[in-house]
Every structure is written in C-alpha cells, then in structure tokens.
Amino acid sequence: MEQTIRIKYLSNQIEKLDYIDGKSDWIDLRAAEDVVMKAGEFKLIPLGIAMELPQGYEAHVVPRSSTFKTWGLIQVNSMGIIDCSYCGDQDQWFVPMYATRDTEIHINDRIAQFRIMENQPKIRFEMTEHLGNSNRGGFGSTGRS
Numbered sequence: 310m311e312q313t314i315r316i317k318y319l320s321n322q323i324e325k326l327d328y329i330d331g332k333s334d335w336i337d338l339r340a341a342e343d344v345v346m347k348a349g350e351f352k353l354i355p356l357g358i359a360m361e362l363p364q365g366y367e368a369h370v371v372p373r374s375s376t377f378k379t380w381g382l383i384q385v386n387s388m389g390i391i392d393c394s395y396c397g398d399q400d401q402w403f404v405p406m407y408a409t410r411d412t413e414i415h416i417n418d419r420i421a422q423f424r425i426m427e428n429q430p431k432i433r434f435e436m437t438e439h440l441g442n443s444n445r446g447g448f449g450s451t452g453r454s
C-alpha cells in the first residue's frame with residue numbers, strides 16, 4: 310500500500326525528502342540551517358519541513374545510526390513524536406539535540422530519520438486492586454540466576 314503525504318518545504322536550500330524503496334523505509338531528514346554548537350549546548354535544529362500526515366498516523370523521528378559518530382549529537386527526547394494535528398504551514402519539524410563535543414552541522418546534512426506509524430487504539434484505564442497474574446520478577450530480572 311502507498312500513502313501520500315502533503316509536504317511544505319520551509320527552506321529551498323535542502324534537498325527534497327526521498328523514500329528509497331527496498332533499502333530502509335525510514336526517510337532521512339536534513340538540517341535546514343548551518344548550526345555551530347559548543348560541547349554541552351542544546352539546540353532545536355530545524356528540519357525545514359511541515360507535513361500533513363495521513364489521518365490516523367503519527368511520525369517517529371530518531372537519529373541516524375551515524376549521527377553520534379559524525380557530529381557528536383544526542384537527540385535529547387530519544388524519539389520525537391509528530392502528531393497528526395501538527396500540520397499547519399508553520400508547524401516545522403525540529404529535532405532537539407545535545408552536543409557532546411564542539412561540532413558543526415551544515416545545511417542539508419542528514420541528521421535524523423523518520424517513519425510514520427498507525428496511532429494506537431483508544432485506551433480506557435480500568436482500576437483494579439488485583440491484576441490476578443503471576444509476577445514476572447522485577448525490572449531487569451530476565452536471565453539473572
């Protein structure tokens with residue numbers, strides 16, 4: 310199945326997004342400005358795009374596996390979640406980054422990647438005193454003897 314995503318570019322200096330069939334289906338995202346960061350600095354790096362995601366979908370933004378090695382950047386929210394309602398002309402995607410060393414990101418550098426995911430079903434929480442199942446054994450207990 311193919312989905313169409315309406316996209317608005319907020320920069321004409323970045324290359325257009327590209328879905329590469331048959332490789333990885335995650336789509337690379339590019340920095341929309343030159344950024345100089347000192348070790349220990351935090352910055353929201355603009356990605357130069359706004360999108361209308363398909364109804365019932367959200368997007369997940371993560372670093373590329375080479376991002377840390379190339380720029381010493383850590384994405385501080387681990388994974389960015391772009392909601393379907395984030396779809397206005399000025400709803401530019403950003404990636405919040407922490408620099409672990411002095412670094413320079415250039416416009417058009419592919420610093421992150423995304424995919425879309427179907428929203429989870431609606432959830433209603435039902436309170437109970439007893440779940441009635443056996444305990445699995447505490448955080449991180451699997452494999453411990």
Ligand SMILES: O=c1ccn([C@H]2C[C@H](O)[C@@H](COP(=O)(O)OP(=O)(O)OP(=O)(O)O)O2)c(=O)[nH]1
Pocket residue numbers: 370386388389390391392393394395401402403404405
């Ligand atoms: O890495 C990210 C995370 C979020 N967003 C945008 C899209 C998302 O739809 C919006 C709000 O994000 P989220 O709901 O995760 O943030 P919040 O801290 O809960 O803020 P809000 O009060 O705006 O919901 O910000 C980004 O551009 N990049």
